[in-house]
Amino acid sequence: MTTSLPLKNKTVLVPRGKSQAKAFSDVVRKYGGTPVEIPLLAFRPTMVTTELKDIMKKLHTYDWIIFTSSETVASFLSYWTKGSPLPQKVAAIGEKTALALAEKGLQVDFIPTKYVAEEFVIEFSPLMKAGTKVLLPKGNLARDFIATELTKIGVRVEEMIVYETFFPEESKSKLAQMLQEKRLDIIPFTSPSTVDHFMEVVKDCGLDDRIHDCLFVCIGPVAQQRAESFGLTIHAVPSVYTVENMIKEAADYLIKASSL
Known part of the structure; x- marks a missing residue:
């Protein structure tokens, strides 16, 4: 892992819908990660x-x-x-x-x-x-x-x-498959609703044991509070609540973890 591309070889869930996913995915690629677009919310x-x-x-x-x-x-x-x-x-x-x-x-x-x-x-x-x-x-x-x-x-x-x-139906099966196969490394939550919908799939499909190795990050304290209410460990939360800063915090966490 290099500090220039700290998310290299990491797959990152992009929980946004089609109209917003590109900007999110671009940030993930900027840090070397591979975005996987699965909308957890639709409007x-x-x-x-x-x-x-x-x-x-x-x-x-x-x-x-x-x-x-x-x-x-x-x-x-x-x-x-x-x-x-x-x-x-x-x-x-x-x-x-x-x-x-x-x-x-x-x-x-x-x-x-x-x-x-x-x-x-x-x-x-x-x-x-x-x-x-x-x-x-x-x-x-x-x-x-x-x-x-x-x-x-x-x-x-x-x-x-x-x-x-609402939670798009097509996202549920795709997310369940990716979690079952342990193909998601980093899970960002952008709102309490994204937490709820993610955990709905985890609970309904019995996937609690498939997410232990995931890195969880939240865009802000409200999403963090909801995630922690489900017993999830949140590894990073930015001080400025934007997607760019959230992904940067995830990258910084991995850089620090690799140096230990």
């Missing part, structure tokens, strides 16, 4: 309901809109008529979320220094006052932490489900 816009239509008609009445992911941006904008009024200000959690908005010509007014809900609330709360109206588009499995915490300080938060998260 689809929700059905258009009367409630959703009503919210889209009154976007201009909100003081802020908070986007928590690029999936949220894409799903929300699929319902939005370009050029129609939006909330006065826009907040985004994460660089990629902000980039997704910028690519649509939308200005971002606030980004937290760390890309987790807990840090967002700490940094965002001073901008709020009692009665501030906030719209929070989200997925069906997203936590309600932001809405709960902002409501405590008098913010009027309205949540809207704009996409559904």
Whole structure:
């Protein structure tokens, strides 16, 4: 193993869907690893309901809109008529979320220094006052932490489900086969849902004894907490919660392990 290609001869699970897998795989190859693309999550816009239509008609009445992911941006904008009024200000959690908005010509007014809900609330709360109206588009499995915490300080938060998260059926058999044959060396988790879906296959197929030698890494503390709740040992978590930094942490871990 060389420090220039610390993931050489290592196969790395890429848990992203087709539209996002390439960028993830490119990072893996950058460090010498072999990416194996098996989406643990897929997204689809929700059905258009009367409630959703009503919210889209009154976007201009909100003081802020908070986007928590690029999936949220894409799903929300699929319902939005370009050029129609939006909330006065826009907040985004994460660089990629902000980039997704910028690519649509939308200005971002606030980004937290760390890309987790807990840090967002700490940094965002001073901008709020009692009665501030906030719209929070989200997925069906997203936590309600932001809405709960902002409501405590008098913010009027309205949540809207704009996409559904599901586990693609074709991924289940592929993942089970790869684990059964011990063909995955590094397992990155990008969210609690990826942990849940991975462990669903492990438990349903009786593969607990096939993952002992895997290196597990998480993009941030929320995914880490979920993984550890299943008894998994997490070997690396980056201080900046991006895929690039997560894979770099995995590479650094292997470099240190090889020197012992």
